[in-house]
Structure formats: C-alpha cells, structure tokens
Amino acid sequence: HGWSAERIRRIGDLLLSGGLCRRVYGNGDGDGDGLAVENADALYRPLDADWLGSGALNADAADxxxxxxxxxxxxxxxxxxxxxxxxxxxxxxxxxxxxxxxxxxxxxxxxxxxxxxxxxxxxxxxxxxxxxxxxxxxxxxxxxxxxxxxxxxxxxxxxxxxxxxxxxxxxxxxxxxxxxxxxxxxxxxxxxxxxxxxxxxxxxxxxxxxxxxxxxxxxxxxxxxxxxxxxxxxxxxxxxxxxxxxxxxxxxxxxxxxxxxxxx
Structure with missing residues (x-):
C-alpha cells in the first residue's frame, strides 16, 4: 500500500498495546495467509486469527x-x-x-x-x-x-x-x-x-x-x-x-x- 516500514511498525505497536494483535516470531509464521504484516523485527497477527473455533473454553468472538x-x-x-x-x-x-x-x-x-x-x-x-x-x-x-x-x-x-x-x-x-x-x-x-x-x-x-x-x-x-x-x-x-x-x-x-x- 506504499506504507513505510516505520508506519507499519507504529500501527502494529498501537494494535499490540491495545491487545488487538500479537507479534509472531519465527521464520515464515503467518506468511502468505494475509493475516500478518512484516517489518524488520516481527510479524503482527490479529489476535483471533488462530484460535476462533479452537475449542478453548473462552474462545468466542462476542464483545x-x-x-x-x-x-x-x-x-x-x-x-x-x-x-x-x-x-x-x-x-x-x-x-x-x-x-x-x-x-x-x-x-x-x-x-x-x-x-x-x-x-x-x-x-x-x-x-x-x-x-x-x-x-x-x-x-x-x-x-x-x-x-x-x-x-x-x-x-x-x-x-x-x-x-x-x-x-x-x-x-x-x-x-x-x-x-x-x-x-x-x-x-x-x-x-x-x-x-x-x-x-x-x-x-x-x-x-x-x-x-x-x-x-x-x-x-x-x-x-x-x-x-x-x-x-x-x-x-x-x-x-x-x-x-x-x-x-x-x-x-x-x-x-x-x-x-x-x-x-x-
């Protein structure tokens, strides 16, 4: 989208501080699924990307x-x-x-x-x-x-x-x-x-x-x-x-x- 790496990092950190996403570490974790944004240090993944439907007893998408x-x-x-x-x-x-x-x-x-x-x-x-x-x-x-x-x-x-x-x-x-x-x-x-x-x-x-x-x-x-x-x-x-x-x-x-x- 033409965004700079610094802007992506700031947005990612803002979402992270709000508890709406998490950093994903490791090579290629999340690549290609459209859910992660990469910068030099980390990948950011929306918090509910992995666990909705996982069977965890508090994993619902309510409020x-x-x-x-x-x-x-x-x-x-x-x-x-x-x-x-x-x-x-x-x-x-x-x-x-x-x-x-x-x-x-x-x-x-x-x-x-x-x-x-x-x-x-x-x-x-x-x-x-x-x-x-x-x-x-x-x-x-x-x-x-x-x-x-x-x-x-x-x-x-x-x-x-x-x-x-x-x-x-x-x-x-x-x-x-x-x-x-x-x-x-x-x-x-x-x-x-x-x-x-x-x-x-x-x-x-x-x-x-x-x-x-x-x-x-x-x-x-x-x-x-x-x-x-x-x-x-x-x-x-x-x-x-x-x-x-x-x-x-x-x-x-x-x-x-x-x-x-x-x-x-």
Whole structure:
C-alpha cells in the first residue's frame, strides 16, 4: 500500500498495546495467509486469527474487542474475588466438593464466563512473578471447574489425559491448556509425568509468561485437579503468596488424607 516500514511498525505497536494483535516470531509464521504484516523485527497477527473455533473454553468472538485490555493485576484480583464468591456458594467448607448443578445455574458462573473472555487480551508477561504465579494458580483451578461443566469429568486414564491436554483458555492471544499451565508456567517449563517433553519449546512465546526460574514445589498444594483427594479449592492473591502456599501445605499435610503414620 506504499506504507513505510516505520508506519507499519507504529500501527502494529498501537494494535499490540491495545491487545488487538500479537507479534509472531519465527521464520515464515503467518506468511502468505494475509493475516500478518512484516517489518524488520516481527510479524503482527490479529489476535483471533488462530484460535476462533479452537475449542478453548473462552474462545468466542462476542464483545472482547469492545473494551480496553485489562492489566494482569486488575483481572487477577477480579478473578480471585469471583472465585471466593463461587467458593462460598457452590463449594463445601472443606473445599473438596463442588455442587456443579448449582454452579452451572449461578449468576457467579455467568459472570465468570464473561471474565474468562477478557483473558484473551490480558498480557500474562506484565505482572510481577508473584502476580503471575497467583494469577495462573487461580486460572488453573477455575478452568478445571469450567471444563468439568463443559466436558464432564474424565472416566478413564486416556480421557483424563485428554481432559488436561485439551481444556484450555486463550490468554493474551495464546492457548494455555491445563497441562501447559501446570507444567509450562507453574513448574517453570518442566516435563510432566508421562510427557515426552516440556510444554514450551525454545521459540514458544509462552515461555515469557513463566514467572519462575525453577519449579516451586508448594504450588502443588494450591492446584485442584478435580479429584476427591485433591487439595481444597482456594483463591490466592499475590501479596503474601508464599505464606498462603505454606499454609495450604500445612493444612493439607495435617489431614488424614495426605499423610498416614503407622504405629510401627
């Protein structure tokens, strides 16, 4: 169109800052499909080019473009507060049992589904390590609830793997499955049990969202995978996160379900 490379870069950066596109790195990614604009440093791709129809549980084209993108801290706190409301309404006092029928019909879950759409444009790289850690812990636990309502609980070993591999949200234009969140983000991109490799390859842009240089074992006391013997569902905040994780660990290990000491 006769535009200079500098003008293209400025337009791309403007769309990027508004959460309407993302940079695509790598040789030829997006070439020839009419969706990417190239400059010397990057390709720009409209945010919904890859994932509409992908099966991600928040991947719809409703009204996500009609508002400015949320900051990670803002949407993270709103998610935490909404999870607390859901916890009080549909989750047992010990945090281990969920009334899914009540959850499905609740105003809180309807509000949560609207909030989940807004994850499409949030920048998961923008917060502090503890903000990102708390955010992804809460997203993981919320996604498990959402996926069990949408897909039903897994009934076999294979369906359990597919449940965690396929249940996903679009966050900042990238797809994050439950496996991606647990092993890619929260375990500092380590290979999970039974997996052949780490979730994020060297050129995967999702690596930039990883808040830790090495795995934090305490996150396993915060994640609820939906099993009966799993840790209670709680909502975590960035401030004092390590103390919250330590408290969750102590509470879990003090229960009869976690540790049993024989008299011998």
């Amino acid at each position: 996500w473009r009609c508002r400015p993108p949320d900051s990670l801290s803002t949407i993270g706190e709103q998610l935490r507060c909404l999870m607390l409301e859901i916890q009080g309404l549909c989750i047992s006092q010990d945090g281990r049992s969920v009334d899914y029928g009540k959850l499905a019909e609740s105003e809180q879950f309807a509000a949560y589904r609207l909030l989940a759409r807004r994850l499409q444009r949030v920048n998961p790289e923008a917060g502090s390590p503890d903000e990102r850690l708390a955010f992804f812990i809460n997203v993981y636990n919320a996604l498990v609830l959402h996926a069990k309502l949408a897909r039903g609980p897994p009934t076999s070993l294979w369906s359990r793997y597919r449940f965690f591999a396929d249940s996903a949200y679009i966050i900042g234009g990238q797809s994050y499955s439950l496996l991606d969140i647990e092993h890619g983000v929260l375990r500092a991109n380590r290979r999970g049990p039974g997996l052949l490799r780490a979730p994020f390859g060297r050129s995967d842009p999702r690596r930039r969202a990883v808040p830790l240089d090495r795995p934090e074992p305490l996150i396993h006391f915060a994640l609820n995978c939906g099993a009966r013997g799993c840790q209670p569902i709680r909502a975590y905040r960035a401030a004092g996160l390590r103390d919250q994780l330590l408290m969750a660990g102590r509470a879990y290990l003090s229960g009869d379900d976690a540790v049993r000491v024989s008299e011998d």
